Amino acid sequence: MLYLARMDVTFPADLSAERIAELQAAEKEYSQxxxxxxxxxxxxxxxxxxANYSLFDVASNDELHQIxxxxxxxxxxxxxxxxxxKHPNSIR
Structure with missing residues (x-):
């Protein structure tokens, strides 16, 4: 099943730059x-x-939620x- 997800990120003002960098590194590893x-x-x-738009190809709603x-x-x-x-006009 295909899902399009829009993800908007907002960090709290009191979150340190170090913590944000740690989260970004962990996010990159997880997403890759x-x-x-x-x-x-x-x-x-x-x-x-x-923000980003992401395309997921997973078996179920539950799997997407877990991800x-x-x-x-x-x-x-x-x-x-x-x-x-699938759109009926798609050639793929």
Whole structure:
């Protein structure tokens, strides 16, 4: 099943730069592992915002929830998920 997720990140003002750097490093490691195993099918930055659109290819809603809640920065994210279905005009 394909899902498009928009993830917006907002860190609290009192979070230290060191802690943010730690979270960003952990986030990169986690997301790249998911990309390598194929469940995280793509990621695109939203220009001018601390946000992204991500494409996930997973077996179920529950699996997607588990993946999303596993992101190290999840506590600072607002996530909007859109399930996707094949378009009848698609040639792929």
């Amino acid at each position: 592992a998911l990309q390598h195993d194929g469940r995280f099918a793509g990621i695109w930055r939203v220009v001018g915002e601390y 999303l809640s596993g992101f190290p920065m999840y506590a600072y994210m607002k996530v909007k998920v859109t399930p996707l279905a």
